[in-house]
Amino acid sequence: xxxxxxxxxxxxxxxxxxxxxxxxxxxxxxxxxxxxxxxxxxxxxxxxxxxxxxxxxxxxxxxxxxxxxxxxxxxxxxxxxxxxxxxxxxxxxxxxxxxxxxxxxxxxxxxxxxxxxxxxxxxxxxxxxxxxxxxxxxxxxxxxx
Numbered sequence: 001x002x003x004x005x006x007x008x009x010x011x012x013x014x015x016x017x018x019x020x021x022x023x024x025x026x027x028x029x030x031x032x033x034x035x036x037x038x039x040x041x042x043x044x045x046x047x048x049x050x051x052x053x054x055x056x057x058x059x060x061x062x063x064x065x066x067x068x069x070x071x072x073x074x075x076x077x078x079x080x081x082x083x084x085x086x087x088x089x090x091x092x093x094x095x096x097x098x099x100x101x102x103x104x105x106x107x108x109x110x111x112x113x114x115x116x117x118x119x120x121x122x123x124x125x126x127x128x129x130x131x132x133x134x135x136x137x138x139x140x141x142x143x144x145x
Contacts, residue, residue, distance in 0.1 A: 072115035084110035
C-alpha cells in the first residue's frame with residue numbers, strides 16, 4: 001500500500017516538472033520583438049547665448065556651490081562665556097582651531113565651534129579625534145567663518 005502512494009506521488013511530481021518545462025519552453029524561449037517602424041532622428045538645436053537671460057526678481061535661483069562653504073564641529077553650548085572659553089582652550093590644546101559664537105535665539109548663550117574645516121570629511125576626522133581624546137560628542141554643522 002505504501003509503495004502505491006509513493007509511486008503515485010512520484011508520478012505526480014514528474015508530471016508537474018514536465019508541465020513546467022513545457023510552459024517554460026513555450027513562453028520563455030520566444031525571441032524579443034523586432035521594432036517595425038523607422039526611428040526618426042531629430043536634430044538638437046542649441047539656443048543662442050542671447051536667449052539665456054538672468055533670473056528675474058520673482059525667480060529664486062539655487063545658490064551656487066562655493067568653495068567658501070565651511071564645516072564646523074559644535075562642541076558644546078554654555079550659559080556663560082567663561083565655561084565656553086575653558087572648553088575652547090581644551091579644544092585648542094588638542095591642536096584644533098576653534099571659536100566662540102553666541103547661541104542663535106538666546107541672549108546669554110555661547111557655543112564652542114571647532115574648525116572651520118574645508119570639507120565634511122575633514123570635520124568628521126576631527127570629530128573622531130576629539131571624541132577619542134576628550135570624550136566629546138560633537139555635531140557637524142555648516143559655518144560661514
